[in-house]
Amino acid sequence: MAYSEQVIDHYENPRNVGKMDEADAQVGTGMVGAPACGDVMRLQIKVSDEGVIEDAKFKTYGCGSAIASSSLVTEWMKGMTLDEAGDIRNAKISEELALPPVKIHCSVLAEDAIKAAIDDYKSKQ
Amino acid sequence: MKLPLYLDYSATTPVDPRVAKLMCDCLTQEGNFGNPASRSHLYGWQAEEAVETARRQVADLINADPREIVWTSGATESDNLAIKGVAHFYHKKGKHIITSKIEHKAVLDTCRQLEREGFEVTYLDPDSDGLISPAMVQDAMREDTILVSLMHVNNEIGVVTDIAAIGEITRAAKVLFHVDAAQSAGKIAIDTEAMKVDLMSFSAHKVYGPKGIGALYVRRKPRVRLEAQMHGGGHERGMRSGTLATHQIVGMGAAFAIAKEEMDSEHTRLMSLRQRLWDGVKDMEEVYLNGSHEQRVSGNANISFNFVEGESLLMSLRELAVSSGSACTSASLEPSYVLRALGMSDELAHSSIRFSMGRFTTEAEVDQAIEQVRKAVTKLRELSPLWDMYKDGVDLNSVQWAAH
Numbered sequence: 399m400a401y402s403e404q405v406i407d408h409y410e411n412p413r414n415v416g417k418m419d420e421a422d423a424q425v426g427t428g429m430v431g432a433p434a435c436g437d438v439m440r441l442q443i444k445v446s447d448e449g450v451i452e453d454a455k456f457k458t459y460g461c462g463s464a465i466a467s468s469s470l471v472t473e474w475m476k477g478m479t480l481d482e483a484g485d486i487r488n489a490k491i492s493e494e495l496a497l498p499p500v501k502i503h504c505s506v507l508a509e510d511a512i513k514a515a516i517d518d519y520k521s522k523q
Numbered sequence: 524m525k526l527p528l529y530l531d532y533s534a535t536t537p538v539d540p541r542v543a544k545l546m547c548d549c550l551t552q553e554g555n556f557g558n559p560a561s562r563s564h565l566y567g568w569q570a571e572e573a574v575e576t577a578r579r580q581v582a583d584l585i586n587a588d589p590r591e592i593v594w595t596s597g598a599t600e601s602d603n604l605a606i607k608g609v610a611h612f613y614h615k616k617g618k619h620i621i622t623s624k625i626e627h628k629a630v631l632d633t634c635r636q637l638e639r640e641g642f643e644v645t646y647l648d649p650d651s652d653g654l655i656s657p658a659m660v661q662d663a664m665r666e667d668t669i670l671v672s673l674m675h676v677n678n679e680i681g682v683v684t685d686i687a688a689i690g691e692i693t694r695a696a697k698v699l700f701h702v703d704a705a706q707s708a709g710k711i712a713i714d715t716e717a718m719k720v721d722l723m724s725f726s727a728h729k730v731y732g733p734k735g736i737g738a739l740y741v742r743r744k745p746r747v748r749l750e751a752q753m754h755g756g757g758h759e760r761g762m763r764s765g766t767l768a769t770h771q772i773v774g775m776g777a778a779f780a781i782a783k784e785e786m787d788s789e790h791t792r793l794m795s796l797r798q799r800l801w802d803g804v805k806d807m808e809e810v811y812l813n814g815s816h817e818q819r820v821s822g823n824a825n826i827s828f829n830f831v832e833g834e835s836l837l838m839s840l841r842e843l844a845v846s847s848g849s850a851c852t853s854a855s856l857e858p859s860y861v862l863r864a865l866g867m868s869d870e871l872a873h874s875s876i877r878f879s880m881g882r883f884t885t886e887a888e889v890d891q892a893i894e895q896v897r898k899a900v901t902k903l904r905e906l907s908p909l910w911d912m913y914k915d916g917v918d919l920n921s922v923q924w925a926a927h
Contacts, residue, residue, distance in 0.1 A: 401838065409838060415906055432924030433870030433909060436832055436858065440908035457908040461834040465906060 401462055402496035408466035413473050416455040418442045426519025428511045437464045437504065441511035443475060443483070445519050451475045451483055456511075463501040467491050467508035480516050527844045528888045532729075532822055532881030533678055533706060534846060539731040539882070542777045546733060549573060549770035559767045560758060570769045577776025584779045585704075585723065586714040587740050593759045594772055597737035598705035599629040600752075601724030602672075604739055604763065605701045606633045608749030609670045609722070610642055613699070617667030623647040623655050624864040626674055630703060634672075651866050652815035653682040657689050664692070670699045675707035679861040679877060680814030681823025683711065690719030699747060705729055705737075709782030710790070710820050715740055721747045727771070731882060732778030736771035739763075789882060793821035796880050796889050800824050803893030807900060809913070813862060813875060822884075827867070827875040828896075830910040831903040833858075836876060839899030843892055846877045870909070870919070 401409070417440075418425045424444050431438040437460030444453040454472035458465045470491060475483045491497075491505035529537075538546075549555045549570075559574045561567025578589040595601045610620065622634055624646045634644045645663045649655050655673055671693050676683050686702055693700040701722040704713060709730035715723060723740040727733055741747050741762065755764030801824055804810055809829035828836060833847035857863075858872035878892065904910040912919060 409835070412906060417911060429908065430925055433873070433919060434868070434924070436834075436869075436873045438908055438924070440911075457906055457911060459830060459907040459909045460832050462838040464832075465835060 404470075404495045405462055405466040405497070408469040408495070409462045412456075412465060412469040414453075414455050414469065414476075415457060417457065418444060418453070418455055423522050424519075426515040426517070426522070428514025428516070428518060430510045430514055431460070431464075431507050433459065436460060437507060439464065439468045439507055439511045441468060441471070441508075441515045443515045443519060445480065449479050451478050451480070460507075461501070461504065463495065463497055463504040464507060466495050467497075467504045468511065470494060471508050471512055475512065480519070483512055484516055486512055524888060524891065527842045528891060529844045530878045530880060530884065530888070530892060531844045531846055532884070533681070533877065533879035535728050535734065536731045536881055537883065538728075538733055538774065539778060539781060541781065542732055542774050545777045546770045546774040549773050555769060555773075557769070559769055560756065570767075573769055574767055574772050577772045580776035580780040580783075581725065581738055584708065584713065584783045585725075585740060586716055588743060591715075591740050591743055593739045593741055593762050594767055595737045595739055595763055596735055597728070598627075598703060598724045598726035599737075601726075601737050601739035602627070602629040602701075602703055603633050604749065604752050605722040605724060605741075606630065606670065606672055607637065607752055608762070609699055609701070609747070610637050610640075611750035612748045613669045614642075617665075617669045618642045619645070619665050619668040621645045621647065621660060621663045621668060621671045623649060623673055625649050625653060625655075625677055625679075625861045626672070627678055627703060627705070630672055630674070649864055652818070653677060653680045653813070653861070653865050654815055654818060655684055655689075657685060657692055660689050661692050664696055664698065668696070668698050670701060672701040672703070674703040674705075675713070676704075676710065676820045677814070677861065678706050679859060680825045680865075681706070681820040681879075682814040683707070683818045683820060685818075686720060687718045693721075694719045707820065709779065709786060710822065712786070715742070721745075727775035727778055730775075730778045730782050733771050733774040736768060736775045738775065785882075790821050793880055793884075796884055796886065797821060797824050799886065800878060800880070800889050800893060801826075803890070804896055804900075807897065810900075811871065813865065813867070822880040824878045824880075825862075825875055826878065827862075827871045828900045829871055829874055830907045830913055831874050831900055833873055833875055835903055836874075836899055839903065840876075840895055843895060845879075847875065 429440045439458045454475045456468040458468045488505035488509040557566030557570035559570040582589040699721045703724045705726040721742045726737045811827045813825040862872035
């Protein structure tokens with residue numbers, strides 16, 4: 399299948415790949431998906447005392463679109479408040495990456511990962 | 524080196540140039556264009572002669588009588604004709620059919636259709652090596668079993684079924700035995716007499732012949748009867764009507780004749796190429812060769828790279844034409860049903876790539892493939908949270924995943 403230029407760009411040069419200390423109270427971790435389904439995303443955010451996302455990291459097991467979706471949202475989230483990040487919708491992700499219908503679930507997963515990371519951070523406060 | 528490197532010979536093969544030349548001679552006005560069924564003039568007679576030569580060439584590869592070869596459009600049609608043809612002809616004798624879970628869709632979907640018509644089908648589970656044993660077939664036999672249908676070589680994992688041993692069982696029980704040999708013809712020796720098969724499906728395009736042509740072997744002694752699926756002019760002894768495609772048939776015949784000549788030397792060469800590929804990647808951690816290592820056709824290596832998803836791996840391997848056991852592209856998200864039937868975990872099935880080598884594959888191409896695979900797997904593992912967890916000693920089975 400043909401991938402969009404945006405997907406290929408994120409896949410070839412993924413942004414913000416990495417791992418933060420899960421135990422750190424400033425860090426929220428969201429892990430969504432399942433190996434059996436062919437995709438697992440781990441998204442982590444580091445939040446300042448003012449409630450602004452200072453840093454975001456991801457690792458993703460999945461197809462190119464899943465990798466691109468998570469890479470893209472880490473870029474977007476940096477500098478956002480938690481509320482702003484919580485408002486990121488999958489439609490915006492799939493639009494930005496020009497995902498075909500069979501790949502929409504990748505953007506849904508990325509949205510779920512953001513929510514899970516925010517929830518995890520909030521539960522630690 | 525032509526890019527992408529073609530390592531998908533199990534999907535299809537290029538037509539051998541020697542075959543293409545002969546096919547071209549059967550198309551234009553100057554060539555052998557007649558209708559093989561025309562009995563009243565030279566054009567027809569010449570075409571008929573070419574078709575009969577090809578029939579003999581196909582029969583020779585499998586130790587059959589040319590009169591046992593029925594031309595079809597390919598192995599899918601052969602499978603349909605064999606299974607439905609037997610079921611519909613012998614339904615009064617019984618309505619039970621035995622097959623396996625790792626058959627090609629042409630067999631599985633045909634069996635599903637027969638189930639809708641009131642037949643009962645047993646789908647055998649292979650062992651973890653992907654093999655169906657004679658004992659499994661024996662145990663599934665019933666009074667009302669009329670047909671056993673199994674593939675000779677599996678298209679995804681390349682494992683070889685012990686056809687001769689199963690043929691002994693079916694013949695003794697007077698049950699018909701159909702074998703899909705699309706992936707084995709021209710790769711391993713086939714002897715319809717010694718193997719005691721009753722029906723066998725073939726395709727030309729897996730053997731360096733053209734697409735759109737195949738054959739069904741239908742045993743004469745003891746005689747196998749079929750109900751035709753395609754009705755018309757009564758071609759092919761009434762089993763498959765339709766004007767014969769001379770150029771396609773000539774191509775299949777020539778391809779099978781070449782296969783007979785070159786099979787042994789090609790087998791040796793492909794075995795060493797496959798070993799070279801496997802040796803080139805096996806030292807990486809968590810890499811598995813799927814299916815039996817011993818009972819396996821020479822050109823196939825189906826390999827799982829754990830913690831890396833197959834489709835993204837393919838994306839990194841844009842310079843290789845290979846196929847994936849992952850089905851992330853399909854709406855179902857289900858990985859290969861063949862790999863799952865081996866009892867393999869979903870994530871390992873999602874992480875598999877099928878490399879299939881053939882007549883025109885070179886050592887340099889295999890080396891190139893190894894280099895690219897190592898690079899891609901390393902890169903994607905650095906991106907993979909599962910790899911992290913594995914490295915941290917987390918048992919992935921103990922994690923509560925949110926399936927979606």
